[in-house]
Amino acid sequence: xxxxxxxxxxxxxxxxxxxxxxxxxxxxxxxxxxxxxxxxxxxxxxxxxxxxxxxxxxxxxxxxxxxxxxxxxxxxxxxxxxxxxxxxxxxxxxxxxxxxxxxxxxxxxxxxxxxxxxxxxxxxxxxxxxxxxxxxxxxxxxxxxxxxxxxxxxxxxxxxxxxxxxxxxxxxxxxxxxxxxxxxxxxxxxxxxxxxxxxxxxxxxxxxxx
Amino acid sequence: xxxxxxxxxxxxxxxxxxxxxxxxxxxxxxxxxxxxxxxxxxxxxxxxxxxxxxxxxxxxxxxxxxxxxxxxxxxxxxxxxxxxxxxxxxxxxxxxxxxxxxxxxxxxxxxxxxxxxxxxxxxxxxxxxxxxxxxxxxxxxxxxxxxxxxxxxxxxxxxxxxxxxxxx
Numbered sequence: 001x002x003x004x005x006x007x008x009x010x011x012x013x014x015x016x017x018x019x020x021x022x023x024x025x026x027x028x029x030x031x032x033x034x035x036x037x038x039x040x041x042x043x044x045x046x047x048x049x050x051x052x053x054x055x056x057x058x059x060x061x062x063x064x065x066x067x068x069x070x071x072x073x074x075x076x077x078x079x080x081x082x083x084x085x086x087x088x089x090x091x092x093x094x095x096x097x098x099x100x101x102x103x104x105x106x107x108x109x110x111x112x113x114x115x116x117x118x119x120x121x122x123x124x125x126x127x128x129x130x131x132x133x134x135x136x137x138x139x140x141x142x143x144x145x146x147x148x149x150x151x152x153x154x155x156x157x158x159x160x161x162x163x164x165x166x167x168x169x170x171x172x173x174x175x176x177x178x179x180x181x182x183x184x185x186x187x188x189x190x191x192x193x194x195x196x197x198x199x200x201x202x203x204x205x206x207x208x209x210x
Numbered sequence: 211x212x213x214x215x216x217x218x219x220x221x222x223x224x225x226x227x228x229x230x231x232x233x234x235x236x237x238x239x240x241x242x243x244x245x246x247x248x249x250x251x252x253x254x255x256x257x258x259x260x261x262x263x264x265x266x267x268x269x270x271x272x273x274x275x276x277x278x279x280x281x282x283x284x285x286x287x288x289x290x291x292x293x294x295x296x297x298x299x300x301x302x303x304x305x306x307x308x309x310x311x312x313x314x315x316x317x318x319x320x321x322x323x324x325x326x327x328x329x330x331x332x333x334x335x336x337x338x339x340x341x342x343x344x345x346x347x348x349x350x351x352x353x354x355x356x357x358x359x360x361x362x363x364x365x366x367x368x369x370x371x372x373x374x375x376x377x378x
Contacts, residue, residue, distance in 0.1 A: 085261065088268020089299050089327050090306045092258055096369040128263035135261050135368040166310045168293050170266075170335050177306040193304060 054188035055080065055180060058153035060117065060145040063130025068143055070186040077208045078113040078141075079192070080180045082159045084120035085132040090177045090194060091116075098179065099138040101198070101205055110139075111209035118144040119154060119161040119175055181208050247359040249277030250317070252351065255363040257334070258370060259343040267341055269294075269332040269349070269363050270372060274322040282314035282354040283323075285332075290347055292336025299329060314354060326372050341365045 060068050079098055083091035095116060102109035116133050118124040121144060124132075129142035144150065154161055161175035177194040181204065189208055192201050245252040255271035275281055286294035296311045315330055317323050325331050332351075334341075341347060346362040353359060 085264040086266035088258075088266065088297075088331050088333060089308075092368050093327055093371060096371065099369060123265070125263065128261070131261035131263055135259060137369070160305050164308065166295060166297075166333075166335070167312070168295075168335065170293075172297070172308045172310075172333075174305055174307040176304055177301060178304055194301065194306070 052187065053156070055157045055182055056186065056188075058149070058156050060143040060149055060153055061126050063126050063133075063142050065126050068141075073113065073115070073141075073182070074186045075184055076111065076113050077184050077189070078115050078182050079205070079208075080115040080117060080157065080182065081178075082117045082119050082154060082157065082161065082175055084118050084173050084175070085124050085128055086120065087173070087175075094177065094179060094194065095133070095136050095140065097198075097201070099136045099140075101202055102138055104198075104202060105205060105209075108206070108209055112205065114138065114140045116140055116142050117150070117153060118142070119150050119159075120173060121145065121147045121150050122163075122171075181205075183208065243364060245359065245361040248356050250275055250281065250353065250356050250359060252359065252361050255349070255361045256366050256370070256372070257341055257347065257363045258368045259365055260337060260341045260368075262340055264340065265335075265337050266291075267334045267337060268297075268327075269334060270325045270327065271332075271361070271363075272322055272324045272326075273317050275317040275319055277319055279319050279355065281317045281356055283317060283332075284314035284352045284354055286349055286351040288334060288347065288349040290338055290341070290349075291334035292338075293333075294349060294351075295333045295335060297331055297333050299331065301328075317353075343367055 056070055058070065062068050081094050098114045102114065116129065118129045124144050126144055129144050133140035133142040145153065157180050159176045161173055163171045163173055165171045179192040181189040181192060183189050190204060192204060243254050251274040253272040253274065255269060257267050257269045260267045273283060283296055285296055288294050296315050297308050298311055299306060299308050315323060343365055345365045347365060348360065348362055351359045351361055
């Protein structure tokens with residue numbers, strides 16, 4: 001092999017290496033982009049093209065009727081679930097699971113807040129929501145608001161809900177069954193689906209409070 | 211077996227004795243908390259405790275039909291609620307949807323249907339008072355063929371999600 005041939009090979013090799021560097025840089029860029037959009041690694045599902053403003057703007061009231069905004073929840077990561085007190089199935093299941101996870105996290109369990117937002121402004125008073133969350137044997141922040149406040153908050157968290165009439169003039173409410181995880185700065189982190197395994201949910205919560 | 215969680219002993223004792231007496235009278239079958247009428251057997255009817263102001267709750271149970279023809283659970287009545295309806299619950303792309311089964315829930319001949327979290331339930335609509343953990347709530351279930359069947363729903367902690375024998 002002559003030194004010219006060797007040099008030519010080295011040039012080709014260098015070119016290839018630069019191409020590889022380019023591909024790697026692009027990959028890192030895409031990953032950072034996804035994370036910047038609010039997605040997160042592993043376990044919990046990501047919202048397609050999740051914008052960073054999820055849950056960034058709402059105005060609700062607590063059990064005493066005092067206003068609660070994203071600002072008031074800052075300081076501790078929080079897990080937010082939307083439902084209604086007369087919900088017979090997914091709401092008690094989701095909140096019970098969250099209470100259970102908190103127990104399993106031991107001393108770290110109080111490093112995040114559990115928040116329940118009632119979407120049933122026609123029935124649940126702030127005090128009703130307070131009495132309901134007290135059933136779960138662990139501190140849960142119960143929130144609700146006027147019809148408009150709830151609609152705005154649900155929109156901000158990308159939560160769906162819809163009243164469905166039943167016989168006798170009453171109604172039930174269809175609603176999203178996921179739990180939204182927000183970091184201590186009040187930024188969207190990820191979603192826990194109702195199908196989330198305990199292992200995956202605990203891993204996600206550990207990352208959230210780390 | 212019937213067991214009551216920690217409540218003031220005095221308040222629950224008569225109920226407990228009554229339950230024991232009923233158990234002895236019924237011959238103490240393996241699954242104590244069940245009710246039979248004709249070819250229908252209702253296993254472990256239960257509900258969750260409710261809070262003040264929470265005017266509805268769900269009820270769960272297993273229904274076994276050992277008869278030769280299908281029956282239907284159409285609803286019921288209860289002193290404690292304005293209405294007892296049969297509902298389905300389905301997950302649809304992350305959204306929980308509940309619907310009243312106006313034609314009732316079919317219990318096939320020789321089959322068992324589980325009303326359990328994530329599936330079917332009865333709704334106690336318009337609760338007149340909160341359901342308290344440990345109490346037994348009398349409910350009359352209505353079936354298209356078997357007619358009225360009196361059962362008692364046991365009120366569990368809000369965190370209770372059913373036991374493995376609910377899956378049978």
